[in-house]
Amino acid sequence: MTIHKEGFVSIGLAALFVLGTNALLRNFLGEIEWLTTTWLVASIIFFFIIVQFFRKPTRLSPINPKHVIAPCDGKVVVIEEVVETEYFKGPRRQVSIFMSPINVHINWNPISGVVKYFKYHPGKYLVAWHPKSSTENERTTTVIQSPNGVEILFRQIAGALAKRIVWYVKEGQQVSQGSEMGFIKFGSRVDIYLPLDATLNVNLEDKTTGSVTVIATLN
Known part of the structure; x- marks a missing residue:
C-alpha cells in the first residue's frame, strides 16, 4: 500500500503516541496486565486506522472531454x-x-x-x-x-x-x-x-x- 505525502507527519505523530503511551503504561502500571494489553491492542488499531486513511490507490481515469x-x-x-x-x-x-x-x-x-x-x-x-x-x-x-x-x-x-x-x-x-x-x-x-x-x-x-x-x- 502506498501512503500519500499528506500522511507522513500524521502517521509519524500517531506512531510516537502509540509507542509513548504504551511505554508509560508498561512502566507505571505494568502489573495491571489486562489494562496494558487492552491499550496495546486499542492503540495498534488506532494506528492502522490512521495509516489506512492516508492510503494512495493507483487509478486510471477515463479521460473524456464530455x-x-x-x-x-x-x-x-x-x-x-x-x-x-x-x-x-x-x-x-x-x-x-x-x-x-x-x-x-x-x-x-x-x-x-x-x-x-x-x-x-x-x-x-x-x-x-x-x-x-x-x-x-x-x-x-x-x-x-x-x-x-x-x-x-x-x-x-x-x-x-x-x-x-x-x-x-x-x-x-x-x-x-x-x-x-x-x-x-x-x-x-x-x-x-x-x-x-x-x-x-x-x-x-x-x-x-x-x-x-x-x-x-x-x-
Whole structure:
C-alpha cells in the first residue's frame, strides 16, 4: 500500500503516541496486565486506522472531454438545482459527495482545462452533511474551464473532524482530468456545480470512486 505525502507527519505523530503511551503504561502500571494489553491492542488499531486513511490507490481515469468524473470517494448525498452565488451567480445543478473517515481523502480534478478561479474561505466546522456547510464551513472554490468553454465549479468543504484542507491548484494553471488537486483530512465533502443541461449519471446514495466514476455527461 502506498501512503500519500499528506500522511507522513500524521502517521509519524500517531506512531510516537502509540509507542509513548504504551511505554508509560508498561512502566507505571505494568502489573495491571489486562489494562496494558487492552491499550496495546486499542492503540495498534488506532494506528492502522490512521495509516489506512492516508492510503494512495493507483487509478486510471477515463479521460473524456464530455465526462465529469467524481472528484472524491464517497456517497452522493445531495442532488438539487440551486443558485450558485459566488462565481456563476445563477442556477446550477449541485451534486454533493460525502466522504467518511474510512474513504480515501484525495481530491481529483473532475475535468481537464484551465483553472479560471480559485479562492480559499476560512469558516466553521459544521458536520459535513449540514445544509449550511457549503457556505459557512472552511472551504475552497475551484472553477475549471474545459477546452470547449464549459466551466465546472467544485468545493472542498471541511467537516466537524476535518481541520485542514490542502490544494495543489492555482488560477491560470492547466490541469488534467483525474490529476490530484488536493486532500482533506478526516471526514468532509465535495460539492460539484454542473450546467443544468448536463446528463447526470449518478443517483442519491450512490457510491463514487474518485477519478473513476463518471457523475455527469456534458452536452
